[in-house]
Amino acid sequence: MAFKLFFTEVASPFAQALLRELEHYTFAIVTPSVSGVIDGQIQDDPGIVIDTRAYTSIALVDELEMSMHNLPVIHISSHEVFTVAENGGSYSEQDIPNGTSPRALALIAAEAQALEHAKTLILRLPLLVDINPDNWFAAFLGQLSTESWLSVSETTRLDPVCTKEACRVVIAVVQQITCGAENWGVMHLRSAEPCFEAEFADHLVRQLKKEHLPAAQLDVIKGPSIWTGSASVLVGRRITDTFGVQMRSWRLGVKSLMQRWVEQKREEQGAADDIDEPVSIQ
Numbered sequence: 679m680a681f682k683l684f685f686t687e688v689a690s691p692f693a694q695a696l697l698r699e700l701e702h703y704t705f706a707i708v709t710p711s712v713s714g715v716i717d718g719q720i721q722d723d724p725g726i727v728i729d730t731r732a733y734t735s736i737a738l739v740d741e742l743e744m745s746m747h748n749l750p751v752i753h754i755s756s757h758e759v760f761t762v763a764e765n766g767g768s769y770s771e772q773d774i775p776n777g778t779s780p781r782a783l784a785l786i787a788a789e790a791q792a793l794e795h796a797k798t799l800i801l802r803l804p805l806l807v808d809i810n811p812d813n814w815f816a817a818f819l820g821q822l823s824t825e826s827w828l829s830v831s832e833t834t835r836l837d838p839v840c841t842k843e844a845c846r847v848v849i850a851v852v853q854q855i856t857c858g859a860e861n862w863g864v865m866h867l868r869s870a871e872p873c874f875e876a877e878f879a880d881h882l883v884r885q886l887k888k889e890h891l892p893a894a895q896l897d898v899i900k901g902p903s904i905w906t907g908s909a910s911v912l913v914g915r916r917i918t919d920t921f922g923v924q925m926r927s928w929r930l931g932v933k934s935l936m937q938r939w940v941e942q943k944r945e946e947q948g949a950a951d952d953i954d955e956p957v958s959i960q
Contacts, residue, residue, distance in 0.1 A: 859921065
């Protein structure tokens with residue numbers, strides 16, 4: 679009998695990315711019907727609930743089906759439960775969420791509800807550069823490759839992680855839970871080291887130059903970011919200490935995203951050149 683993963687939704691970019699990565703594994707995937715009710719009878723089948731509603735517009739505090747209450751739950755949450763810490767501070771798993779925006783309050787309420795279940799793992803994700811918000815990474819690269827000058831902050835801290843890396847961690851946790859791991863509570867995903875916006879931008883500029891593409895000159899400022907905005911930076915070791923998941927450098931994820939972006943731009947440029955090329959009439 680295949681171990682089942684019950685998704686609470688499949689519309690969000692994160693859920694879709696996770697489903698693509700799971701195609702390489704043998705888990706049976708159970709998804710919600712059009713009505714939002716999860717198809718199939720759970721009965722005594724082994725399984726895990728993957729709750730990714732934090733990345734949709736679905737009401738986060740909707741109750742899970744009663745038939746699912748005895749299953750382990752991996753509840754995906756976000757750094758957005760925290761306000762941005764002053765003086766470059768970070769938040770650990772032991773810190774109490776202090777966000778005050780409507781989204782932060784909804785995320786906090788959803789976490790509280792999820793923790794009412796005995797076997798719940800809250801996995802807070804940092805800034806996912808390629809989907810949150812609105813493919814931030816591609817937009818930032820677009821600015822760096824078209825502007826002559828771009829102001830970047832040397833005081834705004836970032837903890838950029840790509841979606842593929844977040845999916846890798848979720849799947850690693852799922853595999854260990856299926857083998858009997860009993861590690862519950864709040865855990866943070868993060869990169870091996872945070873960086874400042876100026877450092878992140880400088881890395882991208884260097885990569886653009888290696889690809890012989892236009893790159894902006896950077897105007898490094900000491901004030902807050904005027905482009906990326908601020909993000910709460912997560913710290914913590916629980917997911918490493920309990921599941922053995924090693925944190926990776928943000929540069930690894932950026933490299934693959936950068937290659938994909940460059941290939942797409944060159945394909946677009948090639949298509950534009952084909953259109954502009956004059957047609958010879960014989």
